[in-house]
Amino acid sequence: MELNRRSLLLLLLLSLLALILLVSSAAAAAAAADVHDDDDSIVARFQRYLRINTAQPSPDYAQSTDFLLSEAKSLALEGRAVEFVPGKPVVLLRWPGSDPSLPSVLLNSHTDVQPAEDGKWSHPPFAARADAEGRIYARGSQDMKCVGMQYLEAIRRLKRSGFAPLRDVYLSFVPDEEIGGHDGAAKLAESDEFRAMNVGIVLDEGLASPMEYYRAFYGERCPWWLVIKATGAPGHGAKLYDNTAMENLLKSIESVRRFRASQFNLVKAGLKAEGEVISVNMVFLKAGTPSPTGFVMNLQPSEAEAGFDVRVPPTADPKALMTRIAEEWAPISRNMTFEFKQKVSPHDALGNPILTATDSSNPWWALLEEAVKKANGKLGSPEIFPASTDARYFRDLGLPAIGFSPMANTPVLLHDHNEFLSKTEYLRGIEIYESIIKAYASHAGPPGDGGSKDEL
Structure with missing residues (x-):
């Protein structure tokens, strides 16, 4: 009877040791796996x-x-x-x-x-x-x-x-x-x-x-989402006359293009980083008189709009840019107006x-x-x-x-x-x-x- 008890106790101890080894082995394997497949x-x-x-x-x-x-x-x-x-x-x-x-x-x-x-x-x-x-x-x-x-x-x-x-x-x-x-x-x-x-x-x-x-x-750079609008009398598509909406808008687009090129050239020359210049990109052009098949081809429109994504760095002069917009890009003298869809100041109060x-x-x-x-x-x-x-x-x-x-x-x-x-x-x-x-x-x-x- 005593021998059976000792045998049973030894068996239990061996089982417990095996269980401990199994748990330790599993934990070690889990830790190793965690490190191994972590990436x-x-x-x-x-x-x-x-x-x-x-x-x-x-x-x-x-x-x-x-x-x-x-x-x-x-x-x-x-x-x-x-x-x-x-x-x-x-x-x-x-x-x-x-x-x-x-x-x-x-x-x-x-x-x-x-x-x-x-x-x-x-x-x-x-x-x-x-x-x-x-x-x-x-x-x-x-x-x-x-x-x-x-x-x-x-x-x-x-x-x-x-x-x-x-x-x-x-x-x-x-x-x-x-x-x-x-x-x-x-x-x-x-x-x-x-x-x-x-x-x-x-x-x-x-x-x-x-x-x-x-x-x-x-x-x-802060966003100035600018819309420039030109107005003028409508006219026959074959007639040549001054101050049409399209002509005035094209003059503005060309003025914007020249300014954009001057800023971009500073970046290309390595004189300034991209974030240090004022960027201007035209994002839409809206003009023409719609027809069922597209646009009326023999009618010059009375309105034309262009949208620009302008980005202004904190190091720029916002007042000078506003003057440029009002006097060069959208002057009242050419029957033009402008508005901002979004205008975030690069300067504090x-x-x-x-x-x-x-x-x-x-x-x-x-x-x-x-x-x-x-x-x-x-x-x-x-x-x-x-x-x-x-x-x-x-x-x-x-x-x-x-x-x-x-x-x-x-x-x-x-x-x-x-x-x-x-x-x-x-x-x-x-x-x-x-x-x-x-x-x-x-x-x-x-x-x-x-x-x-x-x-x-």
Whole structure:
């Protein structure tokens, strides 16, 4: 009987040891697998986000919101969706810091993307397929679902490493950037929720770089969407006379063309960067008298319009441009008028250019440079963003905002056919953000103010 008891006890001990070894082996295998296939799982999550069709004018915000809140839950981040405008959710995530009294770090991205002409892509724009070279083709791969997911993946790595932030880190996923951001970032920036976040620095989107270095932006050109209209008496298509609507509009178009060429020549000559000149591009021409088969061919129209997408850098003189528009492009003397569909001032209420400092007065810029360098990346000279982003709504509040999308060795393809980002650059960008977020979230700031807006 005693022998049977000992045998049974020995059997139980052996079984327990085998179970422990099995559990340990499974845990080790799981950890090894987690390390081994981490890149694949990261890329797969990016592809899932890209496959959600959030193209304007009918973005699927419901699906993207569910996806982002699910990702937040998997990372144990606080998450909620706020609708300042019905049907247009702003997803807000929070990684609490140990000292919430310090101004927080805001990582902003937008969920909507530009529409895509399916037939003009080599891969379906919402399939997020990767080719043999590892290029992921999808609308939003550069603009800017990559950045939103890189924020999340960088935080995932930091959490796994045991890093704990000093400052609160917020992530905002906003709608409507591609149509102006008025119901997204603009509403967020003016909200009580935003004031409660106590933001001290904002990171937003930048541009890809065809070179080996990353690009960073400290300001942006502001949109002046200009419509010029000419009027005149209608006339027979065979009659020659002065001051027809079409003739006057063509004179204006030629004047605009000459100005555009003068600005573009500065860029071509290397004297100025693209973001430092005033860009003007005609986007529509509206004239003629419609007929059932097209247009009446023997009638000169009494009205003609042209639309221009004008972008004005903070370093330009808005008053001088307004004078040029009124006196050269749309003079009353030629029966011309003009209006702006959108006109954003590149200067603040005091007339100062709206720019984020890139010198010693702004510690966030130095932290960015050092963090990129620490991650073995290279940062180019600071630039003015050639178009407009949601960062302007935060700069308008006096906050420092930096545009940065870590995509080196990559052609700029935002809003283009066959937009893509390589797996290599996507994964490399996560490492860059890991370094930046760690530096920003650890920054204590000068004694006494902890990095307040006054310091910046």
